[in-house]
Amino acid sequence: MRRYAANIGMLWSGLALLERIDAAARAGFRAVEMHFPYDVAPGKVRDAIERNNLTLLGINSPPGNLAAGELGLAAVPGRETDFVESMRTAFTYCRESGARSLHIMGGNTSGLSRKTCLETFRSNILRAADLAESNDIQLLLEPLNTARHPHYFYHRVDELVEILNWVRHPRLGIQFDTYHVGMETNEISTLLRRNWSMIAHIQIAAVPDRSEPNSGDIDIAEVLREAESLGYAGWIGCEYQPGGSVEEGLGWRQDTRFVETG
Structure with a gap:
């Protein structure tokens, strides 16, 4: 079963958040995921999701001070109190x-x-994982590629797997983004197979320009076939930067290599 979710952190980014939810529903998506929705009251987001009969998959944790170049706090010494508050x-x-x-x-x-x-x-994530257990929330961790995020705490899937094997908690899983993974290596399917037991969510975009997934240097359709052969039945997050308007670029979903099946 293949199901796509609109990442409205990147799709319809020129619209207000609640308008993006409406736009995703009009475009035929049945689920959405977000980046940093915290300026909008969560009740309003829930109402928009329910009004459009959508599923809200997930959000990102507060990033800290984006203007100062922060991208989260989990691994930053001296910011433990801020991390707890962000959780x-x-x-x-x-x-x-x-x-x-x-x-x-x-x-x-x-x-x-x-x-x-x-x-x-490790200390921060274990604390967060215990909170996730009591709130029934899946925690996701995602390597960000070196070229775009050179100072980020982890860049490669294998690197993150090693860390998670050390941390060890059942609520933790990897968010496998074909763009970030593909910017580090062209062996995306090999990485997928090798670390399959720890992959909890998949996102797609072309490599290297992060545009619609039916373009670029990597066969994203083949990566999806590999994931499905391994048993993946979760939502696939469409976290890409449209080459033009979102609607004009949605033709990729009609490509027989990408068509939804459930």
């Missing part, structure tokens, strides 16, 4: 909006002790 905010938002998962941002850690960052990350 309170995130879990409250998930609960009140109906979001099922939370992508926790690791943060930019350039110039900091790797050992200290790892210890900080």
Whole structure:
């Protein structure tokens, strides 16, 4: 079964958040995921989701100060109190909006002790995972590619798997984004197979320009076939940057290699 979800952090980005939800429904999507919806009351998001008969998959944790270049706090020593507060905010938002998962941002850690960052990350993530258990929320962690995010805490899937094997908690899983993974290696399907047991969610976009998934240097359709052969039946997040208007670019969903099956 193949089902696509609109990532409205990137699709219809010129619209207000609630208008993006409406636009996703009009375009035929049955689920959405978001980046940082915190400026909009979660009850309003829930109402828009329910009015459009959609499923809200997940959101990102508060990033910290984006203007200052922060991308999360989980691995940043000295920001533990801020991280705990961000988790309170995130879990409250998930609960009140109906979001099922939370992508926790690791943060930019350039110039900091790797050992200290790892210890900080483990402590923070275990605390968050316990909260996720009581709130029935899936926690997602995602490597961000080196070219675009050179200072991020982790860049490669294998690197994150090693960290998660050390942290160990059943609520933790990998968000496998074909764009970020493909920017690090062209062996996307190999990585998918090797780390399959830890992959909880898949997102798609072309490599290297992050446009519609039926373009670029990597056969994204083949990656999806590989995932399905391994048993993936979850939603597929469409987190790409449209080459033109979103609607003009949606023809890729009619391509026989990409058509939904459930």
